[in-house]
Amino acid sequence: MTRMLGLELRRSAALGAALILLVVGVALLYLVDESEWSTGWLQLVMTQRLYLALLWPLALAAGAWQGRREKQSNVLELFATTPRPRAQRAVPTLGAMALAIVGGYLLMGVAGAVRIFSTASYLPAAVLTVTAVGALALVAAAWVGLAVGRLLPWLVTAPLLAVAGLGLLLSIPAATRPKGWLSMVFSPIDEMNMPDAYTTVPVQISASQAIWMTALAVAGLLLFAADGPRTRLAALLPIALGAALAVTVMPHQNRLVVDSVDLxxxxxxxxxxxxxxxxxxxxxxxxxxxxxxxxxxxxxxxxxxxxxxxxxxxxxxxxxxxxxxxxxxxxxxxxxxxxxxxxxxxxxxxxxxxxxxxxxxxxxxxxxxxxxxxxxxxxxxxxxxxxxxxxxxxxxxxxxxxxxxxxxxxxxxxxxxxxx
Incomplete structure (x- = not known):
């Protein structure tokens, strides 16, 4: 399996996608407003989460581009004759995309850490949870993109999916108003643009978002690995269960991050x-x-x-x-x-x-x-x-x-x- 994963990393679009995310992410950190995140570690990772507004649609597009590979290569009939089940063949692709995307996101954080390493000595636990949710959101985007790219293996699918992903993230706050807390369940960028020196992200928020992103990732995995309509229909189950559980875990209060202070x-x-x-x-x-x-x-x-x-x-x-x-x-x-x-x-x-x-x-x-x-x-x-x-x-x-x-x-x- 390790050998297959290595081959997939070298031959697929995974490393290229990671490089694009890294370059775009570092450019956003240093060219938009460095003062937003130079205070400390939590401000850095919150700013990374805010920039998922662009990185998340890019991950969607990267997954969709990779998902159309079998159709583009005309190997669908060949793979259908092999004894290996579809789910087993999908594992290296899913793993390579996840590893590369997460690696690019973490390296973006390392690039920011170089700037604040000498002055930021306070490292709260929320740094790890906020980072983990951001990485999980990108994995979910890439896997959903893989599924869409496999189902709709057209050249325009990737760019259209990127635009749709951006539109989705930007429209979630308006769609959930006046329940601002509901926007935080489904959007990994909501309220991440106010990271003053004493801001924190409560663990309940990260837990709720992690549940939803996990459900979305599982749905993408099932759709990409599905070999029949029943399996594809089963992908709706984790979405329904994940949404219900995430809504339950999220505190039903607006302005949760804005009004949260790390004492x-x-x-x-x-x-x-x-x-x-x-x-x-x-x-x-x-x-x-x-x-x-x-x-x-x-x-x-x-x-x-x-x-x-x-x-x-x-x-x-x-x-x-x-x-x-x-x-x-x-x-x-x-x-x-x-x-x-x-x-x-x-x-x-x-x-x-x-x-x-x-x-x-x-x-x-x-x-x-x-x-x-x-x-x-x-x-x-x-x-x-x-x-x-x-x-x-x-x-x-x-x-x-x-x-x-x-x-x-x-x-x-x-x-x-x-x-x-």
Missing amino acids: AAKELVCAPDEPRVCVSRVHEGLLPEVLPQARAALTILAKLPGTPTRVHEDNSTYLPLVPAPRSADVALVPIDTGKTGDLTPRIVIAAFARPYECETGPDWTDSIAAAYWLIGREPVADEPDIAADAVARWQALRNLPADQAKAKVIAVRDAALGCN
């Missing part, structure tokens, strides 16, 4: 010595980068009384809204992978800024002006988050006597602390 990813991990600098666990690999800038910011803030003596990452979540704990001695700063080069001024600004959920308190431009007065340099309007008006307000502070300017800066800090 372990939010936990703070701190540098061992003082002054205390902490980041969330998902950003633990960035701590060596954050530490010197945070301590430089604390040195600047020490010029005023009552300013923060510690820096914590702002691990607030907004869906649902759960603000990070606040205290007068802590400066909270958001941290994004790839955007840690200017943390020192951002931390100082954070000490003068009102919380996100607060509707009163100092204006953002006043916070910037106060922070840069303390830093001792002019804010530049083309720096991130710096408005031109902040430069004018900073200049107004600079033109005041030192004691008056200091009093105004302290007033901005007090207004931020008293915000409610």
